[in-house]
Amino acid sequence: MAAPLARPAPERPQFVRNTWYIAALRSELDGPMLARTILGTSVNLYRTSDGTPVALRNRCPHRGYPLSEGTLGPDDVITCGYHGFRFGPDGTCLSVPGQQAVPAHADVQTYPVVENGPFVWIWMGDPALADPAEIPAETGFADPSFTFVPGHVVIDANHQLIADNVLDLSHESFIHATKIGTRDVAETGITSRSDESRWLVEASRIMPDAECPPTYRERTGLQSPIDREQHIHYFVPALYVLDVSVVKAASVHDPADGPRRPYLGKVVYGLTPLSARRTHYFFAIGRDYALGDAAMDEAVREGQLCLIEEDAAAVAILQELEDEEGPSPEVSTRLDTAALIARRMLARRLRAEAAAPASAR
Ligand code: FES
Numbered sequence: 001m002a003a004p005l006a007r008p009a010p011e012r013p014q015f016v017r018n019t020w021y022i023a024a025l026r027s028e029l030d031g032p033m034l035a036r037t038i039l040g041t042s043v044n045l046y047r048t049s050d051g052t053p054v055a056l057r058n059r060c061p062h063r064g065y066p067l068s069e070g071t072l073g074p075d076d077v078i079t080c081g082y083h084g085f086r087f088g089p090d091g092t093c094l095s096v097p098g099q100q101a102v103p104a105h106a107d108v109q110t111y112p113v114v115e116n117g118p119f120v121w122i123w124m125g126d127p128a129l130a131d132p133a134e135i136p137a138e139t140g141f142a143d144p145s146f147t148f149v150p151g152h153v154v155i156d157a158n159h160q161l162i163a164d165n166v167l168d169l170s171h172e173s174f175i176h177a178t179k180i181g182t183r184d185v186a187e188t189g190i191t192s193r194s195d196e197s198r199w200l201v202e203a204s205r206i207m208p209d210a211e212c213p214p215t216y217r218e219r220t221g222l223q224s225p226i227d228r229e230q231h232i233h234y235f236v237p238a239l240y241v242l243d244v245s246v247v248k249a250a251s252v253h254d255p256a257d258g259p260r261r262p263y264l265g266k267v268v269y270g271l272t273p274l275s276a277r278r279t280h281y282f283f284a285i286g287r288d289y290a291l292g293d294a295a296m297d298e299a300v301r302e303g304q305l306c307l308i309e310e311d312a313a314a315v316a317i318l319q320e321l322e323d324e325e326g327p328s329p330e331v332s333t334r335l336d337t338a339a340l341i342a343r344r345m346l347a348r349r350l351r352a353e354a355a356a357p358a359s360a361r
Pocket residue numbers: 060061062063064065080081082083084085
């Protein structure tokens with residue numbers, strides 16, 4: 001008797017869809033139409049003539065040609081560059097060549113988009129659930145005491161490998177030893193909390209009398225010892241905010257010098273899956289000092305790109321090994337607590353989304 005056919009394993013949803021993902025820098029929408037793959041789907045991003053950002057599925061319903069390869073007219077109508085179907089910014093197919101009637105199912109899917117801080121954010125799930133107020137205020141983008149340097153790179157790794165990286169900052173002591181890492185980071189324990197109602201994981205590390213790492217020495221003029229703090233807010237799966245603070249250590253502070261004023265920084269990362277093994281890594285590096293200092297902006301940008309290069313190399317190695325061998329067995333420590341909470345929360349969020357009625361997906 002023939003063996004029964006194996007039932008295919010149910011497909012595991014890879015990506016949370018009902019959340020805001022960073023899709024682009026605002027400035028990227030000032031030029032020609034922008035093709036960007038998000039959650040494995042090619043999206044066409046552009047602004048209408050009044051500046052409103054728009055996101056459309058970037059495949060023409062006729063034969064799938066990218067709409068971003070077409071032309072955008074002053075009337076905000078896109079003409080497909082292959083055979084000339086025409087589309088409005090609401091995705092409606094307005095006309096097709098060679099016949100009066102527009103065929104059925106010729107409209108293009110649109111996605112909610114909103115501008116917040118230096119970024120354009122996109123909602124790839126159910127449009128009825130897209131509430132711009134859900135973009136967390138913890139980014140600090142609305143706080144005028146901060147200035148931000150934004151940027152974008154693509155990393156050859158799954159977004160979960162990157163989340164692991166940014167949630168366990170003890171790697172700074174090794175991967176970034178010449179820039180922001182000192183032994184204090186790896187040697188100091190973290191406290192962590194979670195808030196499922198916001199899909200939020202928090203982790204804090206307080207480092208009194210710490211060594212001042214080279215990058216902070218250069219940017220602030222501080223010398224060791226310093227009091228250093230790191231506070232993470234990670235909104236699973238797409239947004240990571242790290243608040244950092246450095247100040248001359250209280251133990252060596254002379255009260256005659258007046259109050260100690262900490263230098264505050266914000267590290268905002270948008271982790272937007274491009275595919276299962278590539279991730280858009282948007283960053284906005286904030287500071288509450290040297291506002292309006294263009295040379296500092298440039299130093300911050302270059303410094304950040306160097307840090308990302310170091311992280312990207314590490315996670316790309318892990319991705320390559322995972323491609324070849326599958327996931328590695330793991331041994332975790334107390335410093336992994338936040339990353340482990342986040343992984344479990346992501347699994348629950350994916351399950352919750354998969355179980356929700358279609359209209360809520
Ligand atoms: S593929 Fe767009 S009109 Fe043919």
